Amino acid sequence: xxxxxxxxxxxLLARPIHEPTVGGMQATSDEALISRIATGDRLAMxxxxxxxxxxxxxxxxRLVGGNAAVAEDLISDVFLDVWRQAxxxxxxxxxxxWLLAIARFKALSAMRRKPEEELDEETAGAIEDPADxxxxxxxxxxxxxxxxxxxxxxSPEHREIIDLVYYHEKSVEEVAGIVGIPEATVKxxxxxARKKLSxxxxxxGVDRGWP
Amino acid sequence: MIASRDxxxxxxxxxxxxxxxxxxxxxxxxxxxxxxxxxxxAELARRFELVREEMAETIHLNETLGAPSTRAAQRLFxxxxxxxxxxxxxxxxxxxxxxxxxxxxxxxxxTLAWASAAAVVALVLQAGLLAGLFVSxxxxxxxxxxxxxxxxxxxxxxxxxxxxxxxxxxxxxxxLDTHKALIADGPRAGGVYRIRVAAENLSKDELARxxxxxxxxxxxxxxxxxxN
Numbered sequence: 001x002x003x004x005x006x007x008x009x010x011x012l013l014a015r016p017i018h019e020p021t022v023g024g025m026q027a028t029s030d031e032a033l034i035s036r037i038a039t040g041d042r043l044a045m046x047x048x049x050x051x052x053x054x055x056x057x058x059x060x061x062r063l064v065g066g067n068a069a070v071a072e073d074l075i076s077d078v079f080l081d082v083w084r085q086a087x088x089x090x091x092x093x094x095x096x097x098w099l100l101a102i103a104r105f106k107a108l109s110a111m112r113r114k115p116e117e118e119l120d121e122e123t124a125g126a127i128e129d130p131a132d133x134x135x136x137x138x139x140x141x142x143x144x145x146x147x148x149x150x151x152x153x154x155s156p157e158h159r160e161i162i163d164l165v166y167y168h169e170k171s172v173e174e175v176a177g178i179v180g181i182p183e184a185t186v187k188x189x190x191x192x193a194r195k196k197l198s199x200x201x202x203x204x205g206v207d208r209g210w211p
Numbered sequence: 212m213i214a215s216r217d218x219x220x221x222x223x224x225x226x227x228x229x230x231x232x233x234x235x236x237x238x239x240x241x242x243x244x245x246x247x248x249x250x251x252x253a254e255l256a257r258r259f260e261l262v263r264e265e266m267a268e269t270i271h272l273n274e275t276l277g278a279p280s281t282r283a284a285q286r287l288f289x290x291x292x293x294x295x296x297x298x299x300x301x302x303x304x305x306x307x308x309x310x311x312x313x314x315x316x317x318x319x320x321x322t323l324a325w326a327s328a329a330a331v332v333a334l335v336l337q338a339g340l341l342a343g344l345f346v347s348x349x350x351x352x353x354x355x356x357x358x359x360x361x362x363x364x365x366x367x368x369x370x371x372x373x374x375x376x377x378x379x380x381x382x383x384x385x386x387l388d389t390h391k392a393l394i395a396d397g398p399r400a401g402g403v404y405r406i407r408v409a410a411e412n413l414s415k416d417e418l419a420r421x422x423x424x425x426x427x428x429x430x431x432x433x434x435x436x437x438x439n
């Protein structure tokens with residue numbers, strides 16, 4: 001996975017991601033808000049922040065290994081970029097997709113800046129290996145809880161795509177735009193993420209009979 | 212056998228779309244394809260249920276991640292306020308050149324041409340007004356060398372003079388002031404001017420004396436003789 005770039009690329013702010021705009025009132029309102037933000041409307045910024053900051057925070061939090069302080073700083077930076085670059089926003093992409101693309105770049109940049117030992121420690125802390133105590137988890141007979149544990153044990157790459165598809169409800173095209181990979185790779189990566197999840201579940205005592 | 216082999220890639224293709232179908236983010240066309248396949252393929256339908264389980268738990272997991280504290284919002288809006296203050300300071304330090312360049316760049320070529328013409332007219336008018344004001348303030352002390360209705364028509368004693376080519380306007384003016392003379396006419400052929408030496412008629416001797424005094428100023432006068 002190639003996350004390394006030296007400077008923030010222009011495409012984060014100016015490039016259309018060519019996905020269908022989510023066709024409800026929400027998407028239209030977001031565009032209108034961003035237009036107002038481009039004129040320096042602080043209230044519009046507050047509304048956009050209120051609408052999206054939790055989801056952006058959760059996306060970032062997963063990317064930075066659960067460090068809440070880092071995630072909070074990052075979402076401030078994400079929305080500050082929106083404030084500065086609103087005039088460059090092209091309405092061909094959904095606002096939430098744009099936000100997640102900026103958030104992803106900033107989160108991965110922040111993680112690169114951290115000392116490796118700190119990263120490893122945090123990552124190790126954040127990931128619980130369900131294979132460590134399969135008997136205990138199986139005894140709970142709580143498939144949902146096991147599944148959630150297995151989700152946290154996925155690699156950042158797999159976790160990210162599952163979150164984008166299931167939680168952030170991003171289309172194939174949108175995920176391709178956010179992550180910066182071809183659409184075919186999006187489908188393949190999602191398949192392998194789910195396959196890995198099934199393997200982790202099987203190791204935890206839950207055989208789903210797939211793949 | 213052939214038919215089932217043909218169906219396998221299509222099934223894989225459909226199966227790859229199941230997560231997006233569960234999330235409702237497929238196009239209408241793809242969603243219809245998936246729906247038809249699910250209706251005909253029990254195993255695919257079972258796998259779709261696995262996808263729905265994954266989705267439900269992913270949402271559950273994310274919802275338990277909590278929300279950022281107010282510190283994040285505070286940090287953001289403090290930064291925005293700081294940028295606004297900085298922008299206002301920049302606005303106060305008005306850059307005239309940048310404003311003019313920006314303003315001019317917004318004008319169409321036709322507008323710009325009319326504006327330029329108007330500016331030229333305004334400059335000419337202004338120059339005329341200033342010149343008129345200057346002349347009116349200086350009054351009789353400023354006249355063109357060849358103009359002087361009062362001098363030409365008035366009676367008095369006159370002389371014909373040719374100034375030294377090296378004499379400047381300033382030295383000629385000083386010369387005329389010194390001798391209380393005025394240029395009455397000229398320049399005539401050969402660069403000769405008719406000057407009034409005195410407002411009253413002078414005797415020949417007196418006129419000769421005065422002209423002799425003027426002729427001594429060699430830096431200014433190249434040639435001078437009495438005139439009628």
